Amino acid sequence: MSHHSLDIPAFAQAALDALEQDGHEAWLVGGFVRDSLMGRSVSDIDMATSATWRDARAAFEGAGYATHETGVAHGTITVVIDGHAIEVTTFRIDGAYTDARHPESVDFTSSITDDLARRDFTVNALAYHPHRGLLDPYGGAEDIERRLIRAVGDPRKRLSEDALRILRGCRFSSQLGFSIEEQTFRAMLERKSAILSLSRERVAHEIDLLISGEHIRKALLDCIDVLTAAIPELVAAKGFDQKSPFHMYDVLEHTAYVMEEVPGEPLVRWAALLHDIGKPASCFEIDGVRHFRGHPEIGIIIGREVLGRLGYSHTFTRKVLELVRLHDEHIAPTRKGVRRALRELDGDTALFVALCELKRADALAKAPAYRERAETAAALLDMLGRILIDEEPFTRAGLAINGNDVIAAGVPAGPDVARALDAALDAVIDDEVPNSLPELVAFVESWQCSR
Known part of the structure; x- marks a missing residue:
């Protein structure tokens, strides 16, 4: 157990207190811990607990906090404290993955270490408690220092469980500026065709996060042989x-520089x-x-x-x-x-x-x-x-003349009204006519007569 000291927002501390005062173990996990260790700004906060979702709900509501059942099949609820939403999930072990997307079953456990074992990459397999310190059974803190994305355990097994993790590895490279560990990247290459089994919504969401990353140039060039499974046109x-x-x-290098x-x-x-x-x-x-x-x-x-x-x-x-x-x-x-x-x-x-x-x-x-x-x-x-x-003006709406004015100037109601307005807009943009009603009415009358 490492004794790093991380700043915990008051609302997150309140969530920890509510669970612990009810006799449950609770930890901050995942991206909050990773980003705090890196000194990055933190937005979302996730928590893992020994409490079942029902017990967690009772603890929060007993403390006066609203909860929502956002994923109870997987042990997840969301608690809202001072306007901030926190996802709280029971410690769990995922069963076998047979479709490269979802575990067939979820077994709840009393061990935070077991829970961290199911995570995708070591930098995400971290837990923190303000009194117990940093729990890091897979070397995630060292990988952060080394700026490395590495799968938890056997990378082939880990990536075969959920094919989205292949794209997530590329995404974290883009967001964090980290390189991907050699064996992990090799497994990503070997498994990349499994991306085709994913729904297009999941793929698009992950690609949006990837291409929006601060380090997209490095990630695109480093990960191109993986990403082509999702976008073969590259x-x-x-x-x-x-x-x-x-x-x-x-062309690819130029594209990467432009994106960044x-x-x-x-x-x-x-x-x-x-x-x-x-x-x-x-x-x-x-x-x-x-x-x-x-x-x-x-x-x-x-x-x-x-x-x-x-x-x-x-x-x-x-x-x-x-x-x-x-x-x-x-x-x-x-x-x-x-x-x-x-x-x-x-x-x-x-x-x-x-x-x-x-x-x-x-x-x-x-x-x-x-x-x-x-x-x-x-x-x-x-x-x-x-x-x-x-x-x-650069649209019809910016003109000093409108459709009723055009009709009053002698243009029959119908498609010709739009054509007259477009002609007037062209004339104003080209500085041929001032954007004032009298001049534009005269222009439309002349335009109508010349047709």
């Missing part, structure tokens, strides 16, 4: 030499992952120089297949593919250029910001002579700010 990017004065990395340079949010990280995925298919070579004409369009085809297979929503997919489509398009950092781009994005300013972030990262991951293009992305964002401050 195979062609690995080692694909771009042979271009614009680039110093192969954009914010850690699934939308723009997915766009970064897919932005050049069409390059191998679009490539042609002239005099030793490779060209990739049409790679965004091919990337859209590939990206739609990837995101569709993983069950992403139509809206999310559309936004990612819009970023893929426009990432290589030139947008002039002028009022007209930015307003036109905003109009093309249906006025979605957040998506325009994501596009600028992708363009900036794409430039920074090129050869040094071409990285100054990142300044253009900054200029685009600056111009967006000016346009928003000045309330300049």
Whole structure:
């Protein structure tokens, strides 16, 4: 038992006290302990206890805390203290896994050490108590110091129990910046086809966490041979030499650098992952120089297949593919250029910001002579700010004229009203007509007469 001293939030201490005052053993476990040892910020807190879920519920409710039955088949309830939710699970031993997803049975135990034995990786097989100290039967604290992801026990057995652990290993590498221990990684490679047995929802959720990690560049490059079981379309990017004065990395390396340079949010990280995925298919070579004409369009085809297979929503997919489509398009950092781009994005300013972030990262991951293009992305964002401050129109809603005004100007009700508004918006964006009602009415009257 190690005597590390970790800061425990008051609400977590209250949960420990409630269980122990009722005669039960309780420990803080998992990510809270790992992240506290690393000095990382902690969000979720999990607890393991000798109490059955019914006894735990009685202890908490006796102390005046609300509980919810969130997984009682596996011994789990959630207690809410001062607005904070804590998952509390009875010490347990998992039975045999026959489907690479779920244990056939769960046996409850009185031993915290037995409970830790079922965990996936040593850095997660840790328990802490403010008086008893750190319980670390598998060397997780040392692996944290070594910055290493290592399976608890036999890695082949551990990964065969739940195939999601294969992706979780990659995810922890991305989030923590750790390398994966050799035998554990070998088992991940050997078992990676088992990822195909997982539901697409579980895979997508894990990939979202993975690609949002702070250390995604290292994780993508280190784990690519595992991740291709979930996204086989990435195979062609690995080692694909771009042979271009614009680039110093192969397609996968470039992709990894771009991903790390954009914010850690699934939308723009997915766009970064897919932005050049069409390059191998679009490539042609002239005099030793490779060209990739049409790679965004091919990337859209590939990206739609990837995101569709993983069950992403139509809206999310559309936004990612819009970023893929426009990432290589030139947008002039002028009022007209930015307003036109905003109009093309249906006025979605957040998506325009994501596009600028992708363009900036794409430039920074090129050869040094071409990285100054990142300044253009900054200029685009600056111009967006000016346009928003000045309330300049870039959608129909921003026009001083509306559908009723258009009809009053002589345009018949129906599709022509939308066409007239679009023509008016084009004219305003191009600075041909001021955005005022009299001028726009005159414009619409002229537009109608000329048809």
